[in-house]
Amino acid sequence: MRRMSPFFIILLFAISCKSSPSAGIEVLALKEMNELVTVEYVVNKIIRANDDKTWYKPGDRKILMTCQATLKAGVDFSLIAPENIVVDGKQISLVLPRATLFSVNIKPEDIKMEYEEVGVFRSGFTAAERDVLAAQAQRQIQQSVDSLGILATAETNASLFVSNLLRKMGYRQVSIRFDVEPIQKLN
Amino acid sequence: MSNQYKNSINIVRLLKRYMSLALILGIIIILLFVFRKQWMSSIGDLFKPAPVLIDETPILVKEINELAQLCTISVYSEVVADTVAIEKKSAGELLLPDFSGFSGLPVKGRRLVLVGRGRVIAGTDLKKLQSSDIIVQGDSVSLTIPRAEILDAIMNPSDFDIFSEIGKWEPDAVTAVKVKARTRMINEALEQQVLEKADARSRMLIENFLLSVGFRKVSVRIV
Numbered sequence: 001m002r003r004m005s006p007f008f009i010i011l012l013f014a015i016s017c018k019s020s021p022s023a024g025i026e027v028l029a030l031k032e033m034n035e036l037v038t039v040e041y042v043v044n045k046i047i048r049a050n051d052d053k054t055w056y057k058p059g060d061r062k063i064l065m066t067c068q069a070t071l072k073a074g075v076d077f078s079l080i081a082p083e084n085i086v087v088d089g090k091q092i093s094l095v096l097p098r099a100t101l102f103s104v105n106i107k108p109e110d111i112k113m114e115y116e117e118v119g120v121f122r123s124g125f126t127a128a129e130r131d132v133l134a135a136q137a138q139r140q141i142q143q144s145v146d147s148l149g150i151l152a153t154a155e156t157n158a159s160l161f162v163s164n165l166l167r168k169m170g171y172r173q174v175s176i177r178f179d180v181e182p183i184q185k186l187n
Numbered sequence: 188m189s190n191q192y193k194n195s196i197n198i199v200r201l202l203k204r205y206m207s208l209a210l211i212l213g214i215i216i217i218l219l220f221v222f223r224k225q226w227m228s229s230i231g232d233l234f235k236p237a238p239v240l241i242d243e244t245p246i247l248v249k250e251i252n253e254l255a256q257l258c259t260i261s262v263y264s265e266v267v268a269d270t271v272a273i274e275k276k277s278a279g280e281l282l283l284p285d286f287s288g289f290s291g292l293p294v295k296g297r298r299l300v301l302v303g304r305g306r307v308i309a310g311t312d313l314k315k316l317q318s319s320d321i322i323v324q325g326d327s328v329s330l331t332i333p334r335a336e337i338l339d340a341i342m343n344p345s346d347f348d349i350f351s352e353i354g355k356w357e358p359d360a361v362t363a364v365k366v367k368a369r370t371r372m373i374n375e376a377l378e379q380q381v382l383e384k385a386d387a388r389s390r391m392l393i394e395n396f397l398l399s400v401g402f403r404k405v406s407v408r409i410v
Contacts, residue, residue, distance in 0.1 A: 030379065033308075034392050035258040037338070042250035053237035068249070072339070074256075077392070087401040102258070103308075105341045108365035113358040127299065127349050127361040129239070134344030136241045144246050153251065161255045161313070166400065170323045 035102055037074040038157035041150050044068050047111075047137045051122075059119025067134060068110040069141050072103045073154035079179075091173040092166055098178050099154035101145050106138055255313040256338050259388040262307045262376040267350075268368035269300040270360065297354025299361065303368035305342035307376035309385035311335050327404035328397055334409055335385035337376070342369045 045067050052060030079097040086093040111134050118124050125133075145151065155178055163174040273296045276285075280295060311332055320331040347365060390407045397405040 029263055030381075030384070031261045031263070032388060033258050033261055033310075036313075037254050037256040037258060040250075040252040040254050041248060042252070044247045044249050046244045048242045048244055049239050051239045053239075055237075056234065057236070072254070072256075074254075077396070082399060085399050092400060103339060103341055104343065105339060106343050108342070108344075108362045108369065111344065111358075111362070124355070127301075127352055127356055127358075130358065130361075131344045131347050131349065133239065133241050138343050138345055140241075140243065141246060148246065148248065157253050157255075165316075165321075168318060168321045169328060169397075169400070169402075171400075 034078040035074055035076050036158060036161070037072045037102055038099070038161060039073050039150060039154045041071040041073075041148060041153075042068060043071065043141060043148070045137050045141060047133050049133050051125075058121040061118040061122045061125065062116070063113070063125050063130070063133065064115040065130070065133065066112045066114055067106055067137055069138070070103075070105045070107075071101060071141070071145070071148070071150055072105070073099050073101045073145075073150045075099055075154070075158045084179075090171055091175075092171045093175040094162065094166075094177075096155075096158060096162070096176060096178050099151045099158060101142075101150065104138060104142050106134065106141075253314075255316075256310055257313050257389055257392070258308050258310040258338055259335070259392060260309045260381055260385040262309075262379060262381050263304075264307065264372045264375050265302065265304045266368050266371045266375065267300065267302055268364050268371060269298070269351075270364050270367075271299075272297045272354070272360075297356065298351055299349070299353075299356050299364055300351040301364060301368065302348045302350055303342050303365065303372065304346045305340065305369065305372050307337060307373055307381060308339040308341070309335050309376070309381045310338050311385070311389040312338070326402055327406075328402045329406040329408070330393060330397070331408045331410055332389060332393065335382045335389055337373060337382075340369055340373050340376075342372060 047063075047065040047067060050060060050062045051057075075096050075098075080095075084095040111130075113130070116124060159176045159178075163176055166174045273294050276293055276295050281293065284290070285292075285295065311334075313332070315333045316330075322329040342365070347368075386409050390409060393407050394405050397407075
């Protein structure tokens with residue numbers, strides 16, 4: 001048995017050795033922007049989940065939460081090139097970039113726990129587990145941008161704001177249109 | 188002589204048996220080392236809890252607000268926030284072993300430590316512009332814009348990592364710690380003079396825009 005012990009040590013080493021994932025270094029910094037936010041949608045969503053899929057955990061647990069998210073969209077002015085602006089006396093023509101979704105914001109205080117049902121053999125949802133569920137809701141909201149029509153509203157509002165501003169500055173005829181290519185962007 | 192010969196034969200046999208055993212073990216170890224990733228992951232998968240997925244529920248639009256916010260600076264940040272609750276141990280709890288770091292003390296504790304990542308966006312609210320703020324004379328324009336402000340502080344559920352959660356924490360208590368983290372992020376951004384930087388950048392961007400739309404003399408004031 002004493003002779004065998006080095007083999008067991010090597011065996012344990014072989015089993016326990018796990019290749020560590022390469023850690024990416026995130027650079028957090030200050031960023032300059034030039035974005036005109038023209039619309040804000042405040043939306044509500046119910047977060048409903050049932051944890052009964054793990055075979056070795058007896059009983060189930062359910063959770064019901066509500067959340068409110070704020071979505072902001074607008075136009076990135078840094079994408080306007082000099083050739084997108086044509087001035088002819090009191091007439092001006094502008095080509096604006098397509099509207100994009102700038103942010104989805106779910107404030108911690110806007111997530112409310114409504115109901116939780118936990119089986120006898122189970123423990124309640126932890127804060128980390130609740131965060132994972134809320135993060136899924138965040139993704140679902142983000143993916144629903146097209147169906148909400150936020151980008152169309154953002155373009156209408158951007159067009160209105162810019163043309164009103166230019167009229168106040170003395171332009172009599174203002175023509176605004178949007179670039180053909182939509183840009184998908186979310187920081 | 189014959190006894191000595193027999194003994195030596197026995198020793199050789201014994202050695203051969205151990206050698207073959209060692210060889211088999213060696214092969215097993217090599218196989219385990221080569222295929223450990225596949226085997227370990229399949230065993231791990233068997234006991235991995237199934238992910239809890241939320242149902243697809245409808246999204247209800249509560250409000251639509253028209254804005255005109257010129258976002259000029261965003262500051263990315265990572266902060267730590269924590270809270271500790273200390274309570275007196277009951278008579279029964281005093282007899283039980285305590286692994287929460289309060290062992291040997293007449294009190295028990297709960298602790299929550301989280302890391303939050305997010306961004307603070309600063310800029311100018313152009314919705315506050317009045318007609319009187321724009322003065323045009325020929326090819327000159329003078330514009331008075333409001334001071335920059337924090338337009339958004341984004342710290343979403345996916346931006347939080349629970350570093351340590353000892354004891355049971357009610358959702359409201361967790362929310363309070365998260366709000367603390369967000370406030371800390373805003374304060375850090377303010378310490379970096381984010382508003383002053385946003386003011387300077389808003390002025391520069393508006394001046395450039397006014398020059399590009401045909402004005403020769405441009406003046407932007409911040410009040």
